[in-house]
Amino acid sequence: DTEVTQTPKHLVMGMTNKKSLKCEQHMGHRAMYWYKQKAKKPPELMFVYSYEKLSINESVPSRFSPECPNSSLLNLHLHALQPEDSALYLCASSQIRIDYEQFFGPGTRLTVL
């Protein structure tokens, strides 16, 4: 299984809602990543988890809260988002570190009203 899955595919939420994005991989990868991608722009790194521990937070606002419950799962909890947070959120994983091949999920398209 060389797949990274993400749910949901699409999400519409109001600024007062709380929602979560979910990412799963069963390739035994120990590094997992959250990226944010705006239209016609490259992905921007948000968080890196290495061996289930948060290793990088790219100064992401606290309304985004990552969680890695186990080595296969990565969540992104969303609370009090702004319309400018509307974007495609991509999850990725790699064997150990950033210089290993990254496998990307299909993304969650988030719209904040």
Next chain:
Amino acid sequence: KNEVEQSPQNLTAQEGEFITINCSYSVGISALHWLQQHPGGGIVSLFMLSSGKKKHGRLIATINIQEKHSSLHITASHPRDSAVYICAVSNTDKLIFGTGTRLQVFP
């Protein structure tokens, strides 16, 4: 100046043409990645290379470490190759992305 520059930004081709996309970088790297993204879709890793040349089917990627330059070639292009191609480099603990090359191949 971006640390990873791609050219061209946009590219149109007729089916069957040979296509080259270039990537130059200005930082030290441990690896260079070529990625493909179809409209509205997720990203697929095409190649990861740190030296020389790799080939998968009609795709060829080369890297020249001394010149800090990589190329992605598509032979016998097809409309299904239409996508955004992104060059990214592994630098310390993160990927640095180029701005992408939007390719359209017409039948």
